[in-house]
Amino acid sequence: MAQVSLPHDAKAGPTKPEVRAVLLGKLDIGPADHLVEVGSCTGAVTVEAARRAGRVTALERKPGRIETTRKNLAANDAGGNVTLWATEAPEGLPDDADVLFLGGSRNYEAVLDHAVETGVARVVMNVSRLEVAGRATEAFRERGLLDEVVQFQVSHGYDLAGATSFDSDNPVYMLVGGADEGATDGGRGR
Numbered sequence: 001m002a003q004v005s006l007p008h009d010a011k012a013g014p015t016k017p018e019v020r021a022v023l024l025g026k027l028d029i030g031p032a033d034h035l036v037e038v039g040s041c042t043g044a045v046t047v048e049a050a051r052r053a054g055r056v057t058a059l060e061r062k063p064g065r066i067e068t069t070r071k072n073l074a075a076n077d078a079g080g081n082v083t084l085w086a087t088e089a090p091e092g093l094p095d096d097a098d099v100l101f102l103g104g105s106r107n108y109e110a111v112l113d114h115a116v117e118t119g120v121a122r123v124v125m126n127v128s129r130l131e132v133a134g135r136a137t138e139a140f141r142e143r144g145l146l147d148e149v150v151q152f153q154v155s156h157g158y159d160l161a162g163a164t165s166f167d168s169d170n171p172v173y174m175l176v177g178g179a180d181e182g183a184t185d186g187g188r189g190r
């Protein structure tokens, strides 16, 4: 699969390639799926989703960032199957999502309520802040959505005096579940 090209940036920054690789495994997007993304920002995940899903609906609360999403989709020759909305979820959430990705955390409780009401099969949320991760994990569990919690941290090597040292990215918390699979283990993993 081709790399994602992101000539246009936005302040919040893209989801990093290694995180996207894990995310794509968890989202498990198929060609018949309608994927809904909350918080598209640079469009890094939107591009990946557009390459795999039948349809994508991407919501972004900041109008300037939805334009960045649009431009980066075009830069990757993607987007023919993508609908972009400049809105703050839960406003604008469609009722027929198969897969839901929360890249942004505003109103996540209401977004998760909507996922339960509409029976979204797979729900994944990425979180970087510890306290939000804790509260969001509880919100998944309370709604019977939680299947697993994955935490990981990526480090990149660089040359240091002819040897290899590492720069670490922030840890990522990935909450994974779905409305029709049910909570299996309270987040201890499969």
Ligand SMILES: C[S@@+](CC[C@H](N)C(=O)[O-])C[C@H]1O[C@@H](n2cnc3c(N)ncnc32)[C@H](O)[C@@H]1O
Pocket (backbone or CB within 6 Å): 012, 013, 014, 015, 016, 038, 039, 040, 041, 042, 043, 044, 045, 059, 060, 061, 062, 065, 087, 088, 089, 090, 103, 104, 105, 106, 107, 108
């Ligand atoms: C960390 S960034 C997402 C990064 C994105 N996955 C990427 O690769 O560029 C979070 C984004 O979610 C947006 N956001 C947060 N809560 C939202 C909501 N309820 N509805 C729509 N957008 C939201 C923010 O404006 C921000 O642009």
